[in-house]
Amino acid sequence: xxxxxxETTLASKPSGDVLAIRGGRPLHGRVDVKGAxxxxxxxxxxxxLGETASTLRDVPDLSDVAVVRSLLEVHGVRVTEGxxxxxxxxxxxxxxxxHFEEIDAHAGASRIPILFCGPLLHRLGQAFIPDLGGCxxxxxxxxxxxxxxxxxxxxxxxLPSGIRLSAPNGLKGANIHLPYPSVGATxxxxxxxxxxxxxxxxxxxxxEPEIMDLIAVLQKMGAIISYEPNRVxxxxxxxxxxxxxxxxxxxxxxxxxxxxxxxxxxxxxxxxGAKQQEMLTFLNVFRKAGGWFDVREDGILFRxxxxxxxxxxxxxxxxxxxxxxxQPLVVALTQAPGRSVVHExxxxxxxxxTAALVKMGADIVVxxxxxxxxxxxxxxxxxxxAAVITGPTPLHGADIVVxxxxxxxxxxxxxxxxxxxxxxxxxxxLSRGYEKFLDKLTALGADFDVIG
Ligand code: EPZ
Numbered sequence: 001x002x003x004x005x006x007e008t009t010l011a012s013k014p015s016g017d018v019l020a021i022r023g024g025r026p027l028h029g030r031v032d033v034k035g036a037x038x039x040x041x042x043x044x045x046x047x048x049l050g051e052t053a054s055t056l057r058d059v060p061d062l063s064d065v066a067v068v069r070s071l072l073e074v075h076g077v078r079v080t081e082g083x084x085x086x087x088x089x090x091x092x093x094x095x096x097x098x099h100f101e102e103i104d105a106h107a108g109a110s111r112i113p114i115l116f117c118g119p120l121l122h123r124l125g126q127a128f129i130p131d132l133g134g135c136x137x138x139x140x141x142x143x144x145x146x147x148x149x150x151x152x153x154x155x156x157x158x159l160p161s162g163i164r165l166s167a168p169n170g171l172k173g174a175n176i177h178l179p180y181p182s183v184g185a186t187x188x189x190x191x192x193x194x195x196x197x198x199x200x201x202x203x204x205x206x207x208e209p210e211i212m213d214l215i216a217v218l219q220k221m222g223a224i225i226s227y228e229p230n231r232v233x234x235x236x237x238x239x240x241x242x243x244x245x246x247x248x249x250x251x252x253x254x255x256x257x258x259x260x261x262x263x264x265x266x267x268x269x270x271x272x273g274a275k276q277q278e279m280l281t282f283l284n285v286f287r288k289a290g291g292w293f294d295v296r297e298d299g300i301l302f303r304x305x306x307x308x309x310x311x312x313x314x315x316x317x318x319x320x321x322x323x324x325x326x327q328p329l330v331v332a333l334t335q336a337p338g339r340s341v342v343h344e345x346x347x348x349x350x351x352x353x354t355a356a357l358v359k360m361g362a363d364i365v366v367x368x369x370x371x372x373x374x375x376x377x378x379x380x381x382x383x384x385x386a387a388v389i390t391g392p393t394p395l396h397g398a399d400i401v402v403x404x405x406x407x408x409x410x411x412x413x414x415x416x417x418x419x420x421x422x423x424x425x426x427x428x429x430l431s432r433g434y435e436k437f438l439d440k441l442t443a444l445g446a447d448f449d450v451i452g
Contacts, residue, residue, distance in 0.1 A: 017428040019438075023397060026267030027444040032299075033273045034086060035062045035248025036386040037433050039210040042187050043113045043217045043246060044068045047077060047090035048119035049195060050221055053393060054243035057087045057167025060223035060251065060435040061383070067432075070106040071113060074098040075120070077140060085241050090243075095123050104161060109432075114145055114184065118192025120250040121167045136321040146186035148176050152192050152200075173198030173237050177325030181206040181231060181317045193235035194223040200235040207231060208318040209278040213249040220244035239321050252278045253324045254434060257409050259302040260328030261444075263291050264335060264417045269444060272299040282319050285313055289332060300446055309339035310391070327353055327410035331417060333389045334362040340389040350382030356400040357414050363390040405433045416446055423451070 035058035045068065047336040059065060067255045069079050069088075075098050078091040107113045107130045120127035132142065132216040146273035147154050149165065152172035159303045177184055186206040205211075207227070215225050215233075221244050224236040255274035262269040263286065276283065276295045283293060292305035310333065315323040321348035334357060344350045354364045370384035397420030400410030408430050415422035430437050441448065 014169050017426070017450060019412070019415075019424045019427055020449045021412065021422045021424055022422065022447040023395070023416045023418040023422065025092055025416070025445060025447055026265045027269055027416065027441075027446060028259050029444045030270040031258050031440045031443065032270055033251045033258075033271060034435060036060045036210050036213075036251040037062055037064055038183070038208075038253070038255070039264075039364070040065055040248045041068045041110075041211045042115060042191075042210070042214050043068060043248065044072060044088075044090065045112065045115045046191060046214065046217055046221065047072065047243065048075070048092055048095060048116070048123055049191070049241045050092055050243040051240055052093075053089055053091040054083050054221075055087055055089050055249040057082065057084065057155070057245075057247045058250075059088050059248065060088055062435055063431045064110050064112065064432060064433070067107065069094055069425050071103065071116065074106050075116075084090075091125075092243075094382070097126070098128075099220050100130075100161065105121050107132075111184065114142055114192060115187055115191055117154070117165055117196075118171070121165060121192070122195045129165070129167045131418045141452060144178055144182050145188045146184060146191050148174070148178075149192065151176055152196055153397040158378040161244060173200040173235070175201045175203075177203040178205065180204070183208055183211065183317075184209055186443040187231070189226070190218060190233070190235065192223075193237060194218050194225070195239070195241060196237040198237055200237065203231065205231045205233045206317055207418070209249055209252065212330040214337050216300040217246050217310055218245050220246060229331075231367070234299060238413070245379040249278070252282070253322065253406075255279065255300070256282045256322070256325045257328045257406070257434070258440075259291070259293070259300070260325075260332050261285055261413045261416070262302040263289065263304060263308070263332040264328070264413050266304055267302040267444070268301065270299055270301045274300040276300065282325055285311060285321055285325075285329070289329065289336065302392055308332060308336035308392070310336045310389075312341045312342040312343075314343040317346065323347055323350060324406050326350070326414055330354065330364070330387060330389060331357065331410050331413045334391050334393050334395065334414075335417065336389075336391045338391065340391070341371065342387045342411050344385045344387070345381055348385065350407075351385045351387050352403050353410055354387055356398070356403075357395070358396045359400065360395040360414055360418050361393050362395060362414075364395050365389065394419065398422050399423040400425070402429055405429055409434065412441075417429055424450070
């Protein structure tokens with residue numbers, strides 16, 4: 001039986017959602033983006049470091065947020081609704097050790113648990129981190145995290161079901177040079193160094209806007225953090241931190257996704273809450289690909305500017321073109337006349353989603369070891385992949401299965417761009433990164449039913 005759309009939100013359905021999507025209808029209307037998943041979840045972990053309660057505002061209703069909330073609760077943090085919709089209050093006064101089994105049961109399919117290491121070591125002297133989940137987009141090792149934690153003085157013990165950490169002599173500031181500007185490892189260092197004894201110097205740090213927002217959160221808590229323009233972050237450890245009151249930075253990944261949906265379906269979408277400054281690189285590529293946008297006080301309006309154009313894009317760490325932006329863009333590029341190339345330089349397995357687009361009629365050739373030809377801005381990494389997209393190719397409906405968060409979004413957008421009906425399975429994974437996804441699709445005039 002078909003579920004009425006207004007009764008359905010992805011975040012409230014556990015798993016196995018299947019959509020029947022009838023495409024070929026441009027998306028029109030307004031969607032609002034809230035706090036960034038990739039800040040909110042980290043700022044929630046930071047509440048463990050404070051002596052008093054913290055308030056986080058604009059917290060998105062996502063399954064990753066629910067995972068972090070329940071992990072905090074398992075450790076004794078009291079989480080309650082705040083004084084406005086979307087605000088959560090975290091009271092860490094009764095933080096306590098949790099049992100392995102409990103932590104494991106609440107860790108879900110998320111990678112955020114690894115960031116509990118530093119705060120739990122400071123609070124409790126030990127931490128247990130279960131095997132990590134997250135999108136299957138590459139090996140996603142945690143060696144940078146563990147190497148950094150060891151430099152702070154943590155003892156890391158590998159167990160069959162995860163890792164156990166202890167800090168018999170406390171945590172001390174360290175000099176750390178990351179082999180790659182990893183977002184997670186930079187956050188790991190920040191969350192550990194703020195209360196470590198002495199100074200920490202972090203080189204080759206990631207400087208994504210969400211990291212800058214996390215630094216702002218930590219500074220509100222009493223941390224002393226400065227940074228230099230060359231990816232160097234300096235942290236002077238302090239003995240105690242207090243709670244914070246903070247409104248999360250907007251979700252620029254979600255904003256870019258809806259912008260690409262307007263581009264692919266030839267529609268017009270106003271993304272409320274989107275800001276230009278954090279999206280400069282995306283907006284440049286969007287414009288080069290034939291997109292038009294108007295930056296307004298309360299958001300950005302996106303649509304096409306005549307015919308689409310092929311582009312050559314390299315994903316990179318900030319301030320480069322984010323790896324999370326390429327999947328929805330690729331759908332639009334299937335409709336651009338000519339040859340586009342997307343070089344994926346951050347993850348080694350982030351082109352798997354293109355197989356479904358090919359099934360729908362797209363002409364995409366994936367080079368699993370990247371393309372050697374032509375000058376490149378980003379130095380080649382061993383794990384690089386490249387997709388060559390030749391368009392325009394009309395897309396037709398097909399039965400497809402969502403592979404991961406951003407790839408899954410691109411599948412839905414491809415189905416909305418295609419003529420005929422598509423059956424898209426496993427869309428519940430989108431609840432990890434897109435709040436009220438089905439409601440937003442409905443608001444934009446998408447023609448679909450929830451069939452499973
Ligand atoms: C964050 O992942 C985001 N996730 C990802 O968003 C995002 O794609 C990524 O940063 C890049 O911007 C969250 O914030 C929860 P990394 P993270 O550490 O921190 C390698 C989404 O869809 N690496 O910057 O896990 C790694 O394999 C998600 O919202 C190591 O080799 O990414 C990758 O090749 C998906 N060893 C590269 O670094 C390590 O110890 C970048 O990873 C850590 C990372």
